[in-house]
Amino acid sequence: MVSRNGCVRLFFGGDRPGERSLPRGRRTARPSGDDRELAILATAERLLTEKPLSAISVDDLARGAGISRPTFYFYFASKDAVLLTLLDRVVAEADAATLDASLLPAAGPREGWRRTITTYYETFRAHRALTLAWAEARSSSAEIRELWARVSGDWARRCAVAIEAERARGAAPPGPPALDLAILLTSMNERALYATFSGDGPAVDEAGVVEVLLEVWLRTIYGVSPAD
Amino acid sequence: MVSRNGCVRLFFGGDRPGERSLPRGRRTARPSGDDRELAILATAERLLTEKPLSAISVDDLARGAGISRPTFYFYFASKDAVLLTLLDRVVAEADAATLDASLLPAAGPREGWRRTITTYYETFRAHRALTLAWAEARSSSAEIRELWARVSGDWARRCAVAIEAERARGAAPPGPPALDLAILLTSMNERALYATFSGDGPAVDEAGVVEVLLEVWLRTIYGVSPAD
DNA sequence: GACGCTATCGACGGACTGTCGAACGAGTCA
DNA sequence: TGACTCGTTCGACAGTCCGTCGATAGCGTC
Numbered sequence: 001m002v003s004r005n006g007c008v009r010l011f012f013g014g015d016r017p018g019e020r021s022l023p024r025g026r027r028t029a030r031p032s033g034d035d036r037e038l039a040i041l042a043t044a045e046r047l048l049t050e051k052p053l054s055a056i057s058v059d060d061l062a063r064g065a066g067i068s069r070p071t072f073y074f075y076f077a078s079k080d081a082v083l084l085t086l087l088d089r090v091v092a093e094a095d096a097a098t099l100d101a102s103l104l105p106a107a108g109p110r111e112g113w114r115r116t117i118t119t120y121y122e123t124f125r126a127h128r129a130l131t132l133a134w135a136e137a138r139s140s141s142a143e144i145r146e147l148w149a150r151v152s153g154d155w156a157r158r159c160a161v162a163i164e165a166e167r168a169r170g171a172a173p174p175g176p177p178a179l180d181l182a183i184l185l186t187s188m189n190e191r192a193l194y195a196t197f198s199g200d201g202p203a204v205d206e207a208g209v210v211e212v213l214l215e216v217w218l219r220t221i222y223g224v225s226p227a228d
Numbered sequence: 229m230v231s232r233n234g235c236v237r238l239f240f241g242g243d244r245p246g247e248r249s250l251p252r253g254r255r256t257a258r259p260s261g262d263d264r265e266l267a268i269l270a271t272a273e274r275l276l277t278e279k280p281l282s283a284i285s286v287d288d289l290a291r292g293a294g295i296s297r298p299t300f301y302f303y304f305a306s307k308d309a310v311l312l313t314l315l316d317r318v319v320a321e322a323d324a325a326t327l328d329a330s331l332l333p334a335a336g337p338r339e340g341w342r343r344t345i346t347t348y349y350e351t352f353r354a355h356r357a358l359t360l361a362w363a364e365a366r367s368s369s370a371e372i373r374e375l376w377a378r379v380s381g382d383w384a385r386r387c388a389v390a391i392e393a394e395r396a397r398g399a400a401p402p403g404p405p406a407l408d409l410a411i412l413l414t415s416m417n418e419r420a421l422y423a424t425f426s427g428d429g430p431a432v433d434e435a436g437v438v439e440v441l442l443e444v445w446l447r448t449i450y451g452v453s454p455a456d
Numbered sequence: 457g458a459c460g461c462t463a464t465c466g467a468c469g470g471a472c473t474g475t476c477g478a479a480c481g482a483g484t485c486a
Numbered sequence: 487t488g489a490c491t492c493g494t495t496c497g498a499c500a501g502t503c504c505g506t507c508g509a510t511a512g513c514g515t516c
Contacts, residue, residue: 052367053367054367054368107456108456109454109456110453110454110455110456111456135367136367139280139281139282139363139364139367140282145428145429148428148429149428149429153429153430156430157430171454176439176440177440180436180440181440181444183420183423183431183432184420184432184440184441184444185416185444186430187416187419187420187423188412188413188415188416188420191415191418191419192412192415192416200373200374200376200377201373201376201377201380201381202380202381202384202411202414202415203411204411211404212405212408212409212412213412215403215404215453216412216444216448218453219447219451219452219453220444220447220448220451222451222453222454223447223448223450223453224447225446225450225451226337226338226399226446226450227338228335228336228337228338228339
């Protein structure tokens with residue numbers, strides 16, 4: 001009796017929403033394992049829009065998917081594993097969106113950076129509940145922490161490359177190491193978007209947050225600081 | 229049988245470390261309630277340097293303080309209440325440090341903002357374990373979330389006032405609402421320091437983080453962004 | 457010396473977790 | 487046809503943690 005995990009993640013890694021394989025007409029008496037899996041994932045995403053991750057038990061997920069608690073463990077090793085699978089999907093989506101955005105030609109730096117920030121913003125806004133759960137689970141699950149570290153590390157490295165390019169072509173002045181700046185700016189985006197989505201703590205309102213973020217990015221990358 | 233909480237928080241609010249009242253020589257047979265309280269708090273702070281908040285049980289705290297688990301509940305309503313008490317102390321310390329820093333005259337803007345950021349940084353660095361626990365508990369406890377919201381809100385408002393003053397005296401150019409900028413910059417500091425302290429995810433190293441943060445603040449407050 | 461306040465703990469009930477082992481249905485192969 | 491496997495399911499168990507109730511014990515005090 002081996003858990004199906006791992007396979008699940010690979011499955012979703014290569015999957016695009018709405019592209020499920022065929023068994024549309026014929027049906028076996030019992031729903032298939034894949035249906036169960038999807039039911040668990042759907043239940044998780046639905047419940048997360050209603051209450052925080054910590055208030056959702058394995059039993060909730062199992063009942064929501066129409067199975068018993070032990071059966072849940074046949075599909076996923078834990079509640080965190082479900083979240084991880086869900087996040088893999090969002091990450092894939094974000095990567096695709098970033099790629100698309102980077103292919104379009106930009107009118108100028110402001111336009112280019114605005115698109116970069118907007119892409120990031122829209123991707124997570126589209127999965128607001130998941131984003132909040134992600135932040136919550138980062139404390140409790142090492143795997144989720146690692147996934148996050150990888151994603152935000154990639155993101156920061158990509159931005160650093162872009163900053164260096166701007167410096168190389170003379171559009172941006174020299175300054176602190178580009179990677180350090182990129183890390184700080186992406187950290188700011190992460191934290192600011194979390195605050196805006198969750199609504200606790202001081203936050204810039206949802207309508208204006210991208211423009212203000214953009215302004216901070218532009219001033220940081222293209223501006224210079226005064227000498228005392 | 230009423231829990232002592234609330235009183236506890238007031239007690240610590242007005243307390244400075246090392247200023248305990250007198251019974252140094254004489255001793256009652258049983259350690260007093262205040263001793264127990266302090267023992268619990270000390271145990272919590274010690275254990276937090278060894279493992280994350282989620283890995284510490286009420287039983288751990290009780291045993292560490294030399295009492296049984298039910299007795300723990302005589303002193304604190306929950307594990308989170310202990311953390312809240314600890315955090316109140318750090319917040320008081322941070323407020324005092326900020327006040328001290330704001331009284332010194334600064335040589336110029338760079339020097340002034342550096343001191344502001346350094347104060348914030350040093351205060352939390354001095355209680356690294358607590359800072360990480362704080363972030364962890366923000367998901368699970370509404371009270372801790374509110375304390376955090378209050379503290380970081382105050383902090384952002386104070387910075388906004390300073391930015392407006394710089395604009396008023398002509399040292400800083402106009403730009404987005406000062407409070408929005410202040411919220412983003414303080415969010416950046418918060419997230420960046422957490423990353424630097426915890427070491428997971430991309431982070432600027434501890435030696436350099438204040439200088440790079442400072443550069444982002446200065447460019448954002450005093451710089452201008454290019455038109456496309 | 458009876459009363460009340462502070463402090464203490466054993467024991468309980470409840471929520472949740474993760475696992476073990478039995479069982480059941482569907483396909484396959486002798 | 488029966489036996490054997492494999493994927494799937496769940497009841498039941500053991501374990502951890504939590505928060506509470508009720509009994510009790512010392513200390514001050516009126």
